[in-house]
Amino acid sequence: METVANPPAATGRQDLPGDFAIWIFIFAELLVFGIFFLAYAFARAGNVELFNEYQQYLDRETGAINTLLLITSSFFVVRAVNAIKRNAVASCVRWLGFAVLSGAVFAGLKLTEFAARHADGITLSTNTFYMFYLSLTFFHFMHVLMGMVILTAVAVKAHRGDYSAANHTGVETGASYWHMVDLVWIVLFPLVYVMH
Amino acid sequence: MQGADRKAAFVWLILVLLTLATYAVGRLGYGGVTVVVMLLASISLKGQLIIDYFMGLAQVRSRWKWVVTGWLASVVALIGMAYWISI
């Protein structure tokens, strides 16, 4: 993908990995999450006791396991990208499959977490802390589902032989989105579940 | 494992350890200025590792990559500020 006039360096590349269109989307998503995080932080500043009190009731175990799952699935995606760069199509598909599977476990655990909150009668309108907790985690949850759809589509296309070492932009596009979902959770978990 | 894979595995290990540390802090119920600063530092480190080695932006020359790093830095800084004014 390098231009002829710009000889590729031994390491490094000129452009962002994947299709630039996905990066516009990623930037927009990061902006939304960023504003949402700051809204949380500043709303908390005006209501510290409330936030500190209800933060205790969150399920940190599930949160931590979910963090590990997302980190691990991100790692799997890295392996998938590395694999396709070596033309190892089957390996690429397998790693993508593991990544989607980890994402599915994340989503399943998240659903049990939501179900537990729901059983306690907690909704978006219970209080400002729960409003943020549910909004942020649900919004992120939807991104995980979206990322799983994207990775599955990439895996199917890879399986069909649409990608190779010479042409793997599509894999990088999906990978970039998935890492964004991971990155956002890396901020979300400590912020909402732990920090006080 | 090839070189790139080995590097990714190493990064993964650091991320796991930092996550476990974060969880331990939460489990023990620690709070306060020092803990917040440590957590924010941990977020920055983990985030930048993901940006550099998982997203692979470390080897990208395009200036667009600074958008992501800049996003992380400003979010962490402003969260820190919000916690600072609430003390």
Next chain:
Amino acid sequence: MSEVFTKSMARNIYYGGSAFFILLFLALTFDTASEVPKRDNHEAITEQVALGKKVWEENNCIGCHTLLGEGAYFAPELGNVYTRFGESTEAIIGFIQSRPVEGIPGRRSMPQFNLSDEELQAIAQFLKYVNGINTSGWPPNIQG
């Protein structure tokens, strides 16, 4: 620049992004539908209030007034008029009844709608019902 930026990926983002946010919007709407009954003062909705809303609509009150801040900005807010008029439906009725047919020289004036007693009672009850909706503290003060 040899940047990869394809139309098909832009299209995927348009369709995928739209579908994503439509679903999110529907999810929030679903939650809202279950939450609104706690705030909407529906206990106060009677046959009379229903008639009052019809009177409100069929005389195009929204063409000058605002109701909960929505409408025209030519005449006062009426979402809280019941409170502003001392919690008196009679005061509301008296005001509507007393509008001069030919208006007030040089000034804005509400038209004389020649409403029947039943309609007057109904519109007043309607405004009383709206006054009871939980609007998160809006308007900021009694003047609307």
Next chain:
Amino acid sequence: MKYQSQAVAKPYFIAAIGLFIGQILFGLIMGMQYVAGDFLFPEIPFNVARMVHTNLLIVWLLFGFMGAAYFLVPEESERELHSPLLAKILFWVFLVAGALTVLGYLLVPYARLAELTMNDLLPTMGREFLEQPTITKIGIVIVALGFVYNIGVTILAGRKTVVSLVLLTGLVGLAVLFLFSFYNPVNVVNDKFYWWWVVHLWVEGVWELILASILAFVLIKVTGVDREVIEKWMYVIIAMALISGLIGTGHHYFWIGAPEYWQWWGSIFSALEPIPFFMMTVFAFNMVNRRRREHPNKAAVLWALGTAVMAFLGAGVWGFLHTLAPVNYYTHGSQLTAAHGHMAFYGAYVMIVLTIISYSMPILRGQKAGSPRAQKVEIWSFWLMTLSMVFITLFLTGAGIQQILLQRYTDNPLPFMVVQDKIEMFYWMREGAGVVFLVGLILYVSAFFVKGGEREEITDSSGMASATSS
């Protein structure tokens, strides 16, 4: 004109401009009533004038959109329109229905109109912008369905371009969302909640798709930039518009009884709404700077750039000014809302319709572009209308700020009518700017009748308007 059936666009554009003039005249009447309350009372009370003003706006914009679709779809699809006859019939149905409705507003009291049109059977009247009698609403649905059918069949049978497909989604969305205008529960909260599904999801949703596709079409034609480039940016821009605009609906749910989390969701997402408009501005200027040809229709290029800039200012900047919940708490339903409404509608939708009219009318009249003299007049009208709209917006903003400080953001709030008297000065200046707008509009219309100068005939084979475009 490449396809004969494109000619059906012409009556639509003429009707649009005719109704536009009516809209402005009623705007001036209302402006006068703001400073002299008894003006035309009780013959044309304010509520009637406003209803005519806003309804004419919607109707003429719809005429403009339909005309735009009839003009650009055959060219994009590379085939004749499915049924020009249907288009002509629907034109007259829509025009007559629209005219009868407006006459109904003006000639009989609104309550009597409700009675005559049997509003009791399915009460939908008397809600802002949706004042049309139920029978008119049904007529709108029928016209919209016939129109979408005609356009849809043409598009699906011909070459499918991004421009035409996005236009089609926008038009289908427009028709589908209008169905919510038939839902009118007694419960005021639900009434308002779904009322916005028509109003907001039109202007900050599907109409933006229509806007984007018309703008993309004109830019492809006048700049000669590769269609691929324009289309992919258009996708990104409308994706951004929907990403921010859908949840952005929440900025209308702050104070109408909906749950309070909308204050957060609405603020956060609507804060992003300026982004697509900003991208559109950058995009339009970029494409014009990268143009591969000098199109003789300078006026159309100016309108296209103007649309992008004014939509950003009116919808983006003026919208952002009062979209955050803590600010909106004080500004909601004030003259600031009116200021935003005026510039946003003018900048986004009035200007895009004038853009496509400016581009296509000369072609429909057998020229490639208007004569230089006609274009000069049109460009004058552009600046007069646009600048006077900027001033209308600024004066209403001044009025709004003053109103908020006296009536809302104060420990000693004054009654509404007292405040109105105190801000009368702004209303006088607004009316003055409105008169200048009318002058601009008259100039705009007169540009169609300006003769002389050397005109480029479309029969000149080297100058085929679209033959060289991709």
